Amino acid sequence: MxxxxxxxxxxxxxxxxxxxxxxxxxxxxxxxxxxxxxxxxxxxxxxxxxxxxxxxxxxxxxxxxxxxxxxxxxxxxxxxxxxxxxxxxxxxxxMNLSSDDFDPARHKRVLILDRLQDPGNVGTIIRTADAMGFDLICMTKGCVDVYNPKVVRSAMGSSFYMELLIESQEAILSILKGAGLQIVSSSLDTDNYYDEITYADRCALVLGNEANGINDFWVENSDLLVKIPMYGKAESFNVAISGALLMSKMIKRENK
CATH class of the missing domain: 3.30.1330.30 (Ribosomal protein L30/S12)
Structure with missing residues (x-):
């Protein structure tokens, strides 16, 4: 020593x-x-x-x-x-993946984080994706560093084995489209409630920036936009809470 x-x-x-x-x-x-x-x-x-x-x-x-x-x-x-x-x-x-490591046979449930900035949110989302059985987390450039110490602590061990891919949004989209995954984005600008939708068995969920939500690139390239109903006066959910609700519904679809 x-x-x-x-x-x-x-x-x-x-x-x-x-x-x-x-x-x-x-x-x-x-x-x-x-x-x-x-x-x-x-x-x-x-x-x-x-x-x-x-x-x-x-x-x-x-x-x-x-x-x-x-x-x-x-x-x-x-x-x-x-x-x-x-x-x-x-x-x-x-333990980062490269674009060439993407495996359509193994990466069936994918989470995409679009420019998220809060380390606690990102760590919690990584931990939740692990608990929900997601196979891969894609981080677009502009996200907080996934190896920020606060992210690592908040992930509570999930950072040590969850597969991560850090790439441009264009590269991530190309990979997912090429593999035939349904791309689902969380957005307030839709009439589709998340709990009334049937999701594909192979799908990717996009979660957007805390302040601005999902950017136009993902809105325009999504196969499906969904929102979570709100009954109180709050304008929106915390992104980690939204992610947990959406991932839970999507995993239930595959486990039926």
Whole structure:
């Protein structure tokens, strides 16, 4: 176990650099902080590059097969993304798909996130898509970084094995259309209520930006627009709540 106390240490510099999205993608690694998050990374066989502990912390984890580095309290606080850190994080290697990895036989239920910005929403949606049995999550360029520490924490382990594809909206559309998936978008500008529709067995659901909804590109290229009925005075649902309702209905269609 290596102990690091100098900010000039090269290993520390690498760890700290992963707080920046650009550096994460250059290194193809990201930070996953918190005891439960690290436990889930170990449980699900994530490709862990190293485990980082804060000086003075101990955990009942089997870390024998992993490189463990202890940072001084000051250095750990510099890389921690939480106010009350538990004193443990892991550096995990990314597992991104490319367009060529799309498999129509395996990717039958696809979720598309169109320029979502809130890390908590995105993490919750990833976790929900996992729970609902979706096969692939596509992130359009302009979304918050899926490896943002807050996204990883909110996903509660689902980030470690859910298949992710980060591409332009044009590339994603081409892949899905080529595979014959029905594209369904959540929109207020329709008379189709989500719970009155029969969905195709192979379909893709588009969820739009928190402030502006789905952009015109997806509206124009969708096979079906649906909305969720609202009976109170609120103007809209939170996108994570909308996604949960829509995914639940679509998965029920396939399980009938």
């Amino acid at each position: 290596a102990y690091i106390k100098s900010k000039d240490n090269e290993k520390f510099k690498t760890i700290k650099s992963l707080l920046a999205s650009k550096k994460r993608y250059k290194e193809q690694k990201y930070l996953a902080e918190g005891l439960r998050t690290v436990e889930l990374a170990l449980e699900h066989g994530a490709d862990i590059d190293m485990v980082i502990l804060r000086e003075g912390t101990e955990f009942n984890l089997d870390l024998e097969d992993h490189k463990v580095h202890t940072l001084s309290r000051d250095l750990f606080d510099q890389v921690s993304d939480t106010e009350n850190s538990q004193g443990i994080m892991a550096v995990v290697k990314m």
